[in-house]
Amino acid sequence: MNNGIEFKASKPDPRVLIFQVIVVASLNFVINRPIELLLLFLLMAILMLFHGMISIAIRFSITYLLLYIGNALLMYLKIPLITMMFTTLIFLCLRLFPVYMACIILIQKTYMDELLFALEKMHIPKVLILPLAVVYRYVPTIKDEIVQVRENLKMRGLNTSFIGILTHPMSAVENFMIPLLIRSGKISEELSAASLCKGLDTEHKRTSCTNVHFEIGDVIYCFGCIAVSVLFILINKSNIFA
Structure with missing residues (x-):
């Protein structure tokens, strides 16, 4: 059986x-x-x-x-x-x-695993596949971080609306962009480490369950x-x- x-x-x-x-x-x-x-x-x-x-x-x-x-x-x-x-x-x-x-x-x-497997079957160099894997996970993660930063700013009573950003651009950069940039740098390092742990830097051929x-x-x-x-x-x- x-x-x-x-x-x-x-x-x-x-x-x-x-x-x-x-x-x-x-x-x-x-x-x-x-x-x-x-x-x-x-x-x-x-x-x-x-x-x-x-x-x-x-x-x-x-x-x-x-x-x-x-x-x-x-x-x-x-x-x-x-x-x-x-x-x-x-x-x-x-x-x-x-x-x-x-x-x-x-x-x-x-x-992502199917995409990476398909790219390897197309003989795309791994030097291009690895950054793509990081970016693929980075975009949805950074969107969640933007939501969290906005929620934290609202809890502190700061205006995060589009009009508030236009009227106070310097405050928006200080209160919104700076923590987001610091956090996004840490996220990119974590995603790079996660990709390496999955063996994306090895010379062996990648396999897929599907x-x-x-x-x-x-x-x-x-x-x-x-x-x-x-x-x-x-x-x-x-x-x-x-």
């Missing part, structure tokens, strides 16, 4: 989601019209819904819609200097949104990314939304 336990890998494969990030980032260098960026954003929002990230997709959609409307209003009003400065900044944010969403899908849907490999669904997902990228390039070349 076979008493072995089979651990099923998460799907899609981590390499598929990495490929998706590369495709979305590449499209940002090709498309240059707001309507095309809007279509790319809608596609990423649909992918978030497909992966079950409903609340995150809603928050991104609301923020993107407000920025898009604000950019349209500034272009319509044409206020000297203000329109040029803020529309450039908003347009840059609109460009970064799809890439940021693709990275969030990668982080949310991929376990069977990380490409399946038919992963291949279809990759071809879908390629087809969508080709479609966006054709739309950009044909000047449909010019």
Whole structure:
């Protein structure tokens, strides 16, 4: 009787989601019209819904819609200097949104051990994998630290709101940023030590409890990314939304 336990890998494969990030980032260098960026954003929002990230997709959609409307209003009003400065900044944010969403899908849907195992199967040098492992754990940890610092400041009766930071920037740096920077330095050291304890610095081949490999669904997902990228390039070349 076979008493072995089979651990099923998460799907899609981590390499598929990495490929998706590369495709979305590449499209940002090709498309240059707001309507095309809007279509790319809608596609990423649909992918978030497909992966079950409903609340995150809603928050991104609301923020993107407000920025898009604000950019349209500034272009319509044409206020000297203000329109040029803020529309450039908003347009840059609109460009970064799809890439940021693709990275969030990668982080949310991929376990770190599977990601590292997949990267080693791609023959990525360990000198690059080790910093990635630290950063992968650092981002969610530092978010928790920001919440804790804000709670501590509130307990001391200090204003941590956005308006309070704008009105008292020096106090915000002293009361908020300094303890956060000190704590984040310690966190990075702890995460580096944890990664070394897991054997990420050894020369031996890394193993995984889950069977990380490409399946038919992963291949279809990759071809879908390629087809969508080709479609966006054709739309950009044909000047449909010019």
